[in-house]
Amino acid sequence: MTAPAPSFCAIDFGTSNSAIAIPNQGGSGMQLVPLEGPHLTMPTAVFYCTDTSDLPPGVLREASTGPQPDLWRCFGRAAVRAYIEGYEGRLMRSMKSILGTALVEQTTELGNGSGVRYIDIITGYLRHLRTLAEARHGAPLNHVVLGRPVYFVDDDPARDAQAQASLQQAARAVGFADVAFQFEPIAAAFDFEQHATREQIVLVADIGGGTSDFSVVRVGPERAQRIERRDDILASHGVHIAGTDFDRRVSLASIMPLLGHGTMGVAQAGEMALPISSRIYIDLATWHLINTLYQPARVAEVRALQPVYANPVHHQRLLKVLTARLGHALAGQAEAAKIAVAEGHDGSLDLTLLERDLHAELDATHTEQALHDDIDRIVACAQDTVRQAGLQAQQIDALYFTGGSTGLTLLTDRLQAAFATATPVRGDRLASVATGLGLHAARLFG
Numbered sequence: 417m418t419a420p421a422p423s424f425c426a427i428d429f430g431t432s433n434s435a436i437a438i439p440n441q442g443g444s445g446m447q448l449v450p451l452e453g454p455h456l457t458m459p460t461a462v463f464y465c466t467d468t469s470d471l472p473p474g475v476l477r478e479a480s481t482g483p484q485p486d487l488w489r490c491f492g493r494a495a496v497r498a499y500i501e502g503y504e505g506r507l508m509r510s511m512k513s514i515l516g517t518a519l520v521e522q523t524t525e526l527g528n529g530s531g532v533r534y535i536d537i538i539t540g541y542l543r544h545l546r547t548l549a550e551a552r553h554g555a556p557l558n559h560v561v562l563g564r565p566v567y568f569v570d571d572d573p574a575r576d577a578q579a580q581a582s583l584q585q586a587a588r589a590v591g592f593a594d595v596a597f598q599f600e601p602i603a604a605a606f607d608f609e610q611h612a613t614r615e616q617i618v619l620v621a622d623i624g625g626g627t628s629d630f631s632v633v634r635v636g637p638e639r640a641q642r643i644e645r646r647d648d649i650l651a652s653h654g655v656h657i658a659g660t661d662f663d664r665r666v667s668l669a670s671i672m673p674l675l676g677h678g679t680m681g682v683a684q685a686g687e688m689a690l691p692i693s694s695r696i697y698i699d700l701a702t703w704h705l706i707n708t709l710y711q712p713a714r715v716a717e718v719r720a721l722q723p724v725y726a727n728p729v730h731h732q733r734l735l736k737v738l739t740a741r742l743g744h745a746l747a748g749q750a751e752a753a754k755i756a757v758a759e760g761h762d763g764s765l766d767l768t769l770l771e772r773d774l775h776a777e778l779d780a781t782h783t784e785q786a787l788h789d790d791i792d793r794i795v796a797c798a799q800d801t802v803r804q805a806g807l808q809a810q811q812i813d814a815l816y817f818t819g820g821s822t823g824l825t826l827l828t829d830r831l832q833a834a835f836a837t838a839t840p841v842r843g844d845r846l847a848s849v850a851t852g853l854g855l856h857a858a859r860l861f862g
């Protein structure tokens with residue numbers, strides 16, 4: 417008699433990218449599921465199509481259960497591509513950032529009269545991951561380990577618990593009967609441990625899209641065999657500052673000034689001149705808030721500000737971004753420029769969508785200035801984590817980097833300087849957490 421196929425998996429539901437691990441066929445160990453062609457990770461993005469007469473490649477239909485029309489969606493790279501290629505519809509990204517906020521239960525308009533609740537966007541995305549994984553596995557997957565940041569929400573335990581509860585509810589709605597959670601940086605430590613040849617203390621730095629998470633973990637070949645690892649986890653701590661915040665900083669420093677951010681307004685009758693409010697620019701530079709600016713009331717609010725702008729071109733550009741829905745394209749330019757700088761080039765921001773010949777430049781010095789305070793806070797969080805573990809910096813043997821934002825050497829150099837005696841080790845930036853969650857799932861459910 418053959419044993420039934422194991423029915424557990426592990427999901428790294430990231431702010432920017434996600435991955436799912438399943439047990440290897442017939443043997444021990446776990447594998448990451450190819451999600452789009454050969455890619456083992458996929459952008460956490462969903463594109464809802466609103467013109468069913470012109471659908472992009474890769475679109476999938478979800479039959480409606482209520483009075484709403486059916487939904488046509490694509491996921492991951494296909495979603496981003498559909499958006500960039502100008503198909504009619506709405507792109508959703510950074511949905512994880514909504515967990516723990518009041519937006520979770522709210523409905524966002526899709527633009528064709530229908531709407532979708534934010535929590536249902538997350539559920540739909542998780543369901544898509546599970547469907548792909550079950551097709552690969554050839555059997556149902558009923559148990560899941562989900563990664564979670566150390567804090568979904570900083571300094572607010574009630575909202576943090578609500579965030580995890582919402583994610584759990586989404587996983588249940590998808591059909592997972594058992595849902596367990598593990599901190600993302602601890603999962604990364606398990607991945608590091610696979611290659612550890614001696615016992616050591618590792619500080620994991622998982623710097624992704626939404627959070628910078630740290631943990632101090634005692635790892636080693638013998639310890640890896642144990643199921644109960646609570647004593648080896650010496651501290652975990654995190655801060656809600658990471659790649660999407662860097663994009664916001666870059667945007668506020670290089671794009672938004674061209675739309676009037678940071679300029680003085682014209683004095684209105686009997687009042688003093690005040691700087692133009694920065695609120696709208698901050699929202700416009702924040703992935704998960706961009707859609708809120710397209711609501712008619714907010715567009716009207718911006719339209720009414722016209723007399724306040726000293727430079728009418730700034731106001732025209734801002735209004736164009738809202739009416740032509742260019743917010744995500746601008747945020748994409750900020751992210752691309754940041755990555756170009758991280759890879760050692762100068763970043764050029766192409767703003768010709770907004771106005772002919774409009775460009776902005778970003779170099780390493782500008783990026784350093786824009787990210788300086790955020791990086792200070794991230795380094796301070798790493799140092800706090802080590803203090804919470806009751807250790808001194810020099811007691812850390814290895815510094816393990818994972819998460820897409822560790823591509824920024826101006827960030828990893830600062831962390832290395834703070835733990836100068838630790839050996840720096842670079843993991844798989846995008847897959848370490850999912851691999852480690854898989855190892856944890858195998859110990860828990862295997």
Ligand SMILES: Nc1ncnc2c1ncn2[C@@H]1O[C@H](COP(=O)(O)OP(=O)(O)OP(=O)(O)O)[C@@H](O)[C@H]1O
Binds near residue numbers: 432755
């Ligand atoms: N080469 C690079 N240099 C700097 N940043 C990069 C690079 N490549 C990707 N990024 C950034 O990494 C982030 C995504 O990293 P990752 O996929 O690890 O995040 P995530 O797991 O989705 O987020 P989180 O773990 O915070 O929920 C994005 O902000 C992206 O801009």
Ligand SMILES: [Mg+2]
Binds near residue numbers: 849
């Ligand atoms: Mg991550």
